[in-house]
């Protein structure tokens with residue numbers, strides 16, 4: 463059972479952002495499935511690495527889009543992205559350090 467499914471309530475009205483959000487959710491669900499199945503190892507680490515890269519790319523794209531449309535909240539949103547990436551880096555480091563076990 464997935465952690466979270468994408469549905470129309472998550473539609474931000476921009477196809478590229480919706481696609482990227484769906485990619486992120488899919489990877490999160492795969493990692494969640496691994497945790498539920500008590501799976502670990504290189505495959506799980508690869509999923510975590512992929513999630514990190516997709517998220518970094520997404521935040522870059524999202525910030526570029528916010529610049530493009532002159533979004534007033536861009537500065538605070540960038541801080542949210544930075545905070546999330548910092549937290550993700552910590553979680554990813556823990557998972558890699560334990561051989562791919564998702565706590």
Ligand SMILES: [Fe+2]
Pocket residue numbers: 479483520524
């Ligand atoms: Fe986003």
